[in-house]
Amino acid sequence: MKIRTAATAALALTTALVLAGCSDTGNAGGAMSGMDHGGPSGSAAPSADASANDADIMFATMMIPHHQQAIEMSDMLLSKEDIDPRVIDLADGIKAAQQPEIDTLNGWLQEWGADTSDMGMDSMDHGGGMMSEEDMQALDAATGTDASKLFLEQMIEHHNGAIEMAHEEVNNGQNFNATDLAQKIVDDQTAEISTMEDILASL
Incomplete structure (x- = not known):
């Protein structure tokens, strides 16, 4: 039971860290998107900007x-x-x-x-x-x-x-x-x- 509890806690922590990382990446992408007012050369912009x-x-x-x-x-x-x-x-x-x-x-x-x-x-x-x-x-x-x-x-x-x-x-x-x-x-x-x-x- 202790091993299962520890594994569960580790999985929860890993999931939380991954979600936090995705959230930060999304916010950074949003900031870059807001700054992109250039022409077609902005290839690093999110795909929504190219649609x-x-x-x-x-x-x-x-x-x-x-x-x-x-x-x-x-x-x-x-x-x-x-x-x-x-x-x-x-x-x-x-x-x-x-x-x-x-x-x-x-x-x-x-x-x-x-x-x-x-x-x-x-x-x-x-x-x-x-x-x-x-x-x-x-x-x-x-x-x-x-x-x-x-x-x-x-x-x-x-x-x-x-x-x-x-x-x-x-x-x-x-x-x-x-x-x-x-x-x-x-x-x-x-x-x-x-x-x-x-x-x-x-x-």
Whole structure:
């Protein structure tokens, strides 16, 4: 009986220590999860951070071509002469901000193993603030102050589309990193719209 009692006590102690260790590990993981606001490089993050629902995948899939067009518009403007310096600075800033976001979004889609083959990316041509081919041709043909004005008018519409898409992700997304980026897009592009409206009013 004494041997059985001692064995039972030892088993209970071992179980308690294992449970305590698991609890500490879980808390540490939770703390790391809370600190992880980076992109797809955070491979040590808990698996829950890597999970994504349909809203996350749609957000990443649609925001990539949206950002790509904004960069194309900016490049088009920056190739022109006699452009307002404030508009040049704005276009440079858009390129600097949105290319890294494209890289991040592409990385997430790969990390999630997302199948984007039937996401209907072509539909972006007719929604989300995307410019039509005619819009892009008009910007390409514009010069001087007219080009500055047209770029601002088009980019305001473009940003409004991105903000709407980002709000959808904030409200319906599951992945913490993706919803954080969506909120950043809302904040950054709302501020840029205000700047563009001020510049436009002064031209």
